[in-house]
Amino acid sequence: MAERRLNPINTKVPSPARIYDLWLGGKDNYEIDRVVSEQILAAVPELPVLARTNREFLGRAVRYMAGEAGIRQFLDIGTGIPTANNTHQVAQAVAPDSRVVYVDNDPVVLVHARALLTSSPEGATSFVDADLREPDQILAAADSLLDLSRPVGLTLLGVVDFLPDTKETKSIIQRLLAAMPPGSHLALSHGLVGKKLEEGVRHWNESGGSPMTLRTLEEVTDFFDGLDLLHPGVVALPRWRPTPDTLYADREAVYYAGVGRKR
Secondary structure: OEOOOOOOOOOOOOOHHHHHHHHOOOOOOOHHHHHHHHHHHHHOOOHHHHHHHHHHHHHHHHHHHHOOOOOOEEEEEOOOOOOOOOHHHHHHHHOOOOEEEEEEOOHHHHHOHHHHHOOOOOOEEEEEEOOOOOHHHHHHHHOOOOOOOOOOEEEEEOOHHHOOOHHHHHHHHHHHHHOOOOOOEEEEEEEEOOHHHHHHHHHHHHOOOOOOOOEOHHHHHHOOOOEEEOOOOOEEHHHOOOOOOOOOOOOOOOEEEEEEEEO
8 A cells, every 4th residue: 555644634624535425324424524514415415316326427437447448457536435336346346357546635535445455366456645636646656556558447536626727627637648548548527517516515615625616517528638438428427328226317416427538
C-alpha cells in the first residue's frame, strides 16, 4: 500500500466519503456528517437513491470494461469508503487476473484501505493516498502495479464535482488519459445543474467541506472530448445500459454518467 501522508481524521468537518457511506447504510460517520446529511436531505431527499444508483453504475461500467472491452487493469480515483461490489470485486468476478489501483485523499478511506486489498490470487490491488489534482503523482504511483502501456479502465465517479475550475478539471482528465494507450476507457459520473440539486449543494458548500460544483450536461459531456462516447451517451445514472435488476431505471436522476473509449 502506498501511503504519502497520514492526516488525522477531522471530525469537525464533514467528509463526502463519510456522508456517501451514510447514505449507503454505512456506520463510518460522525455527528457533523449526520447533521450536514440531514440538512442536505431536507432539500434533496432522494440523494440516498442517487448513492445507490451511482454504485450500480460502477458495477455495470466495470463489468462492461472487464468483459466486453477486455480490460484487465483499473484506476479508481475517488474511491470512497469500501462497501459491497468494489471495483476489484466486480472486475475480478469477470476476470480474476484484473489489477486495480484505488486512489483517495480522505483519511477515513485510508483507515479502511485494507478492505480494498483483498484481491483474488490471480489479480492484485493497491491503494494510493493522493489528490486528483496531482495526476502525475497518481500515475507514477499507479505505475508500480499497472502496465500503462496496456489499456486501463479509469473511473471518476462523483469526484470531479469537487474540482471548481471546469477548464482545469478537463485538463486533469486529459493528462490522466494521455498516459494511457488506445483502448483505455473512462467512466465518469457528475451532478447536473438544476433546482433539484442546487439547494442540497448550497447546504454542503456552507458546511465547511470541500466545495462542490454542479455542471451542465454539455460541460460533463465535454469531459469525454477525444474519446468515443459509448451508447447511450451521457445519461441519468440508472439509464446507462440498465439490466433487468437495475434499481430506479424508470426515474429521472440528478446525476448523469457515461463511458468513453480512447481512440
